[in-house]
Amino acid sequence: MSTVTDNLQSDIDEIMPGVIADRRYLHTIPEIGMELHDTAAYVLERLKAIGVEDIKTGIAVTGMTALVKGTKPGPDRVVMLRADMDALPILEETPVEFISTRPGAMHACGHDAHTAMLLGIARLLMDRRDQFSGTVKLLFQPCEEIPPGGAKFMIEEGVLEHPHVDAVFGMHVSSDTPVGEIRFRPGASSANSDRVLITVQGKGGHGAMPHESIDPVITAAHIAIALQTIVARNLDPVDSAVITVGKLAAGEANNVIPDTAEMKLTVRTFLPETRAMVKERIHTLATSVAAAFGATANVEYSEGYPSVINDVACTALVEAVAQEVCGPEHAVQEKAQMGGEDFSYFLQQRPGAFFYVGTRREENGIAWGHHHPRFDVNEDGLAYGIETMSRVAMRYLNDGV
Numbered sequence: 001m002s003t004v005t006d007n008l009q010s011d012i013d014e015i016m017p018g019v020i021a022d023r024r025y026l027h028t029i030p031e032i033g034m035e036l037h038d039t040a041a042y043v044l045e046r047l048k049a050i051g052v053e054d055i056k057t058g059i060a061v062t063g064m065t066a067l068v069k070g071t072k073p074g075p076d077r078v079v080m081l082r083a084d085m086d087a088l089p090i091l092e093e094t095p096v097e098f099i100s101t102r103p104g105a106m107h108a109c110g111h112d113a114h115t116a117m118l119l120g121i122a123r124l125l126m127d128r129r130d131q132f133s134g135t136v137k138l139l140f141q142p143c144e145e146i147p148p149g150g151a152k153f154m155i156e157e158g159v160l161e162h163p164h165v166d167a168v169f170g171m172h173v174s175s176d177t178p179v180g181e182i183r184f185r186p187g188a189s190s191a192n193s194d195r196v197l198i199t200v201q202g203k204g205g206h207g208a209m210p211h212e213s214i215d216p217v218i219t220a221a222h223i224a225i226a227l228q229t230i231v232a233r234n235l236d237p238v239d240s241a242v243i244t245v246g247k248l249a250a251g252e253a254n255n256v257i258p259d260t261a262e263m264k265l266t267v268r269t270f271l272p273e274t275r276a277m278v279k280e281r282i283h284t285l286a287t288s289v290a291a292a293f294g295a296t297a298n299v300e301y302s303e304g305y306p307s308v309i310n311d312v313a314c315t316a317l318v319e320a321v322a323q324e325v326c327g328p329e330h331a332v333q334e335k336a337q338m339g340g341e342d343f344s345y346f347l348q349q350r351p352g353a354f355f356y357v358g359t360r361r362e363e364n365g366i367a368w369g370h371h372h373p374r375f376d377v378n379e380d381g382l383a384y385g386i387e388t389m390s391r392v393a394m395r396y397l398n399d400g401v
């Protein structure tokens with residue numbers, strides 16, 4: 001039974017014009033990567049006006065944290081809410097009045113909306129500090145879009161301590177989810193997204209005298225086929241993974257056996273143990289198959305963002321709140337996605353959940369996807385994100401999970 005009993009709706013109606021104004025202003029000044037100086041300056045000014053406590057700036061270059069402390073007697077938990085603030089290197093084509101003023105940079109993933117929503121949540125929570133105990137830590141993060149990502153650096157700079165954070169929640173707007181719908185998933189909800197470069201070293205020579213060469217083309221071809229046995233023969237059939245050889249390049253001329261061949265792979269897995277198994281098998285197969293042909297293989301495995309693994313109890317809290325806010329039919333458990341998200345680093349350290357907020361905007365039957373030059377956020381969806389996240393935070397602080 002929730003201890004948060006009042007209706008947030010009238011307060012949300014009151015703050016929405018400010019949230020939309022913040023989002024539109026941020027949309028005009030997109031910045032990329034770690035160097036979000038104008039964005040961070042704007043957020044700082046807004047946080048000061050809202051009156052939150054203990055504002056810390058310059059974390060991982062332009063990241064920030066701030067606190068909203070509840071005054072209700074009760075448990076002393078700390079819940080962290082995260083918004084990412086960075087844009088993408090895209091020339092905007094969305095026909096809006098608040099189009100990017102910086103050609104070649106665009107808020108094409110909706111992080112402007114995430115930042116504006118968290119400022120709205122800060123305002124809402126400041127006004128009802130008497131309704132929760134403990135502390136809400138607000139976290140504004142740079143560089144979600146470019147690995148190794150801002151989350152990792154913010155954790156290294158200690159954002160999960162002082163005060164010690166007990167749980168973390170994040171949300172993302174979704175262009176393929178209707179307004180008024182919240183989507184979530186317990187357990188693994190996005191993929192480990194890794195890249196591999198395999199260089200096969202043979203011995204070049206005349207195409208008509210193969211016995212005097214070591215052919216890296218034939219070797220690489222056998223490696224490519226052998227790699228497909230990992231998913232077929234090593235993976236638990238109820239788990240899933242993808243190994244794609246996206247590039248296999250060698251040689252120039254008809255009659256020359258080249259010296260080397262190069263292979264580039266993308267590897268997607270969900271569970272950490274599957275990722276470790278696949279990584280080990282790729283290395284073993286590539287080097288062993290190469291050795292069998294008298295060649296050598298050098299394997300460079302680059303780990304991208306780990307998969308988002310949502311805590312089951314924290315996801316159940318999101319589900320319960322989303323059912324109240326959106327109605328049971330609009331609180332939807334979704335399938336796992338193959339995309340990447342660096343909120344996963346927070347979830348490696350603390351229990352929590354990451355969920356999706358419907359902001360689908362259709363124009364002539366087309367809803368442009370994230371990272372598209374015509375991507376647009378339907379701002380009508382933002383109130384649902386604000387209410388869900390605010391209620392999740394207060395309920396976690398008062399009642400736990």
Ligand SMILES: [Zn+2]
Nearest residue numbers: 109145370371
């Ligand atoms: Zn993105």
Ligand SMILES: [Zn+2]
Nearest residue numbers: 109111144172
């Ligand atoms: Zn994003």
